[in-house]
Amino acid sequence: MSNQRLVELAVGLFILAAFGALLVLAFEVSGLNRLSGGDTYNVSATFNNIGGLRVRAPVKVGGVEIGSVESIRLNQDNYEATVTLALEGDKPHLPKDSSASILTEGLLGSKYISIQPGFDTEMLANNDTIDETHSAMILENLVGQFLYKTSGKGKDNK
Amino acid sequence: MINQIASLGRTGIETCRQIGVSGIFLFRTLVRMPQIRKTLPLLIQQMYAVGILSLLIIGVSGLFVGMVLALQGDHILSQFGSEDQLGQLVALSVTRELGPVLAALLFAGRAGTSLTAEIGLMRATDQLNSMEMMAVDPLLRVIRPRLVAGIIALPLLVLIFNVIAIYGSALIGVNWLGISSGSFWGNMQASVDFRTDVVNGIVKSIVFGVAVTWIAVYQGFYSKPNAAGIGRATTNTVIYGSLLVLALDFVLTAMMLGEW
Incomplete structure (x- = not known):
C-alpha cells in the first residue's frame, strides 16, 4: 500500500518536474514573456532596401531595445519595403519627426532598426508612419562603388 | 540461384507481414474502450518503470551533452570572436535536434x-497465455499501460533533458569560460522561438515515443518463447528503435523546415 503510494508520489513529481522544464524552456530559453508581456503599438516605416532585415529583429533607441519588427512586406505601387514595428509601451513616447535607419550589429552581425528621436512635441501614435528613413548599407554595393571610383581614378592618371 | 532469389522474396514477404501484424497489434491495443479506473494504477506503475527509472541516465547525459556543446561551441565561435552566440547555438541544437x-x-x-x-x-x-485462460486480455492488461506510459514519458524526459543540457552549457559557458551571462541568455531568448523550436521538439519526441515503445512491446509480445528469442527481441528493439528514430527525425525535420 505504502509502496504504491510512493510510486504515485514519484510519478507525480516526475510530471511536475517535466512541466517545470516546459516553463523554463518557454520563459527562460525562448523568451516567450517578451512577446506576450505588456502593451505594444505599431508604427510603420518605408525603406528603399531592407538588406536582410528579418521579422522579430530588434528596434533600438540609443542602443536600448524598445520593440521588434512585426512584419515586412513589399509595397506593390512603388516597390519599396514597408516595415511594421511593434514598440513596447502603452502610450507613445517617440517624437513625430524621429528617423529610422537599418544598421548592422558589428561588421557581420544581424540587422536591426535604430530610431533617432526627433524634436517634435507631437508623438508617434498607433499606426503612424515614420517619414524619414535610411536604408540598409549593402556591403556589396559599397565595395562596388569603391572599386568603380578607384578604377576611374586609375584611368585619369594614365 | 533460384533458391536464393526465393529466400530473398520470402524475407521480403515476412517483413511486410510483420509490419502488418505490428500495425494490427497497435490498433487492437489502443482502439478500445478506455477503462480509466482499471488502467490508471497500472499506468502509474509503468510510468515509474519507464519514466522515473530512466530519469538518471537522461539527466546525466543531458548534463554532459550540454557541457560538451559549450566547450566545442566556444572553441569554434571564438575563432570568429562571437562567443556571445554560444547560448543560441546550444539552445537551438538541443531543443531542435x-x-x-x-x-x-x-x-x-x-x-x-x-x-x-x-x-x-x-x-x-506462459504468463500471457494463462491471462487469456482467465479471460484477461493481455493486450489491455499488459501491453496498453506500457505503451501509453512510454508515449507519455518520453516527451516529459525530453523536456527535462533539454533544460538540464542548457543549464549544463550555461555552467560551462558562463561560469568557466567567462561568457557574460546577459549575452548568453539574451542571445538565446532572441533567437529561440517557442512555437518553431520548443514545440516542434516536443512534437518530435511524441512521435519518437510512439515509435520506440511500439517496437519494444511488439518485439516482446511476438518474441520466440525461449532464452535466445528474448535476447534476439531485445537486440531488435534497440536496432529497429534507434534506426526508426533517426530516420523519422530526418523526415520530421524536413517537414518542419518546410522543405517538403
Missing part, C-alpha cells in the same frame, strides 16, 4: 529493452 533524438535513443536502450525483456519473459513463461 539533440534533445529529442538523444533522449529517444537512450530511452530505447534503457526503457525499451526492459519492456521487451519483461514481456518476452512473460510470453516464455
Whole structure:
C-alpha cells in the first residue's frame, strides 16, 4: 500500500518536474514573456532596401531595445519595403519627426532598426508612419562603388 | 540461384507481414474502450518503470551533452570572436535536434529493452497465455499501460533533458569560460522561438515515443518463447528503435523546415 503510494508520489513529481522544464524552456530559453508581456503599438516605416532585415529583429533607441519588427512586406505601387514595428509601451513616447535607419550589429552581425528621436512635441501614435528613413548599407554595393571610383581614378592618371 | 532469389522474396514477404501484424497489434491495443479506473494504477506503475527509472541516465547525459556543446561551441565561435552566440547555438541544437533524438535513443536502450525483456519473459513463461485462460486480455492488461506510459514519458524526459543540457552549457559557458551571462541568455531568448523550436521538439519526441515503445512491446509480445528469442527481441528493439528514430527525425525535420 505504502509502496504504491510512493510510486504515485514519484510519478507525480516526475510530471511536475517535466512541466517545470516546459516553463523554463518557454520563459527562460525562448523568451516567450517578451512577446506576450505588456502593451505594444505599431508604427510603420518605408525603406528603399531592407538588406536582410528579418521579422522579430530588434528596434533600438540609443542602443536600448524598445520593440521588434512585426512584419515586412513589399509595397506593390512603388516597390519599396514597408516595415511594421511593434514598440513596447502603452502610450507613445517617440517624437513625430524621429528617423529610422537599418544598421548592422558589428561588421557581420544581424540587422536591426535604430530610431533617432526627433524634436517634435507631437508623438508617434498607433499606426503612424515614420517619414524619414535610411536604408540598409549593402556591403556589396559599397565595395562596388569603391572599386568603380578607384578604377576611374586609375584611368585619369594614365 | 533460384533458391536464393526465393529466400530473398520470402524475407521480403515476412517483413511486410510483420509490419502488418505490428500495425494490427497497435490498433487492437489502443482502439478500445478506455477503462480509466482499471488502467490508471497500472499506468502509474509503468510510468515509474519507464519514466522515473530512466530519469538518471537522461539527466546525466543531458548534463554532459550540454557541457560538451559549450566547450566545442566556444572553441569554434571564438575563432570568429562571437562567443556571445554560444547560448543560441546550444539552445537551438538541443531543443531542435539533440534533445529529442538523444533522449529517444537512450530511452530505447534503457526503457525499451526492459519492456521487451519483461514481456518476452512473460510470453516464455506462459504468463500471457494463462491471462487469456482467465479471460484477461493481455493486450489491455499488459501491453496498453506500457505503451501509453512510454508515449507519455518520453516527451516529459525530453523536456527535462533539454533544460538540464542548457543549464549544463550555461555552467560551462558562463561560469568557466567567462561568457557574460546577459549575452548568453539574451542571445538565446532572441533567437529561440517557442512555437518553431520548443514545440516542434516536443512534437518530435511524441512521435519518437510512439515509435520506440511500439517496437519494444511488439518485439516482446511476438518474441520466440525461449532464452535466445528474448535476447534476439531485445537486440531488435534497440536496432529497429534507434534506426526508426533517426530516420523519422530526418523526415520530421524536413517537414518542419518546410522543405517538403
